Amino acid sequence: MGNSPLISSGSDINSAYQKTRRYFRRLFKFEQMDFQFALWQMFYLLAAPQKLTKVFRARKNFKSQYARDDPAFLILFAGALCLTSIGFAVALGYSFTQFLKFLVVEIFIDCIGIGVVIATTLWYVTNKFLKPKNIPQDVEWGFAFDIHLNAFFPPLILLHFLLLIFYNLFLNPGNGHIGFAALIFGNLFWLAASIYYIYITFLGYNSMQILKNTNLFLVPIPWLIFIYLVTVYQGFNISTAVFAMYKRRVV
Incomplete structure (x- = not known):
């Protein structure tokens, strides 16, 4: 009886290893992937993310895991990241070499690297x-x-696609009423992207019925609104600052 926790722990590790191995083995078997369902998830992440809560719970009920076992979403996500990065590189006037450097940093640092840190931190905190x-x-x-x-x-779609449509407006806001309107609207993109990230994170963990007090994930939202108001009051154009940082990355 005293060894049962250890046996359970080893079993959990083996189970996680098998699931991970099975997931990556399917990574190049496109005929086994459900791209239509992955596109449906992407659409609802933008339009009505709360509807995905039922998907998370259904996956747990039918497949005994919350995590995806189909790499289709990851493949489409990587494609969207590459396409939006191409548009961003064109808007910023990157050379081909600079684009490749930007893409590597965007994928392995901004998305995967920071994502691993955030996921590991929240995994530890929630457990x-x-x-x-x-x-x-x-x-x-x-x-x-x-x-x-x-x-x-x-946020990827908001900041690397829609924001590009208004790129010149936000990078060179000009003076007077037009410049101030660009400042308000431009910074609003970053506020919306931040709130989206937090809200979908909350929905994900809230879908796990084993967790309590998941509403704590929503605590940063009022602070983000406050920061937004401060940036507008101070005349700080977030887009200008971030685009300048992106340019320094590849120089």
Whole structure:
């Protein structure tokens, strides 16, 4: 009886390993991927992310895991990241070499690197502080990273696609009423992207019925609104600052 926790832990590790191995083995088997369902998820991440809560719970009920076992979403996500990065590079006037450097940094640092840090931190916090002690089931790390990818997608579309349409307006806001309007509207994109990320993160963890107090994930939203108002009051154009940082990255 005293060894049962260790046996359970080893079993969980083996199970996670098998799931991960099975996931990556399917990565190049396109005929086994459900791209239509992945596109449906992407659409609802933008239009009505709360509807995906039922998807998370259904996956747990039918496949005994919250994390995706189909790489189709990851493939489409990587494609969207590459396409939006091409548009961003064109708008910023990158050379081909600079574009490749920008793409590598965007994928391996901004998306995967920061995502691993966020997913690992929230995986630890949720298991340590938000999960009742008497529940043996843990939050899967794979699901924590899935939540990050879900939450990252709408900001990607907002900031690397829609924002490009108004690129010149935000980078050179000019003077007077037009410049101030560009400042308000431009910074609003970053506020919306931040709130999207937090809200979808909240929905992901809230879908796990084993967790409590998941509304704590929404606490940063009022602070983000406050920061937005401060940037507008101070005349700080977030787009200008971020675009300048992106240019320095590839020089």
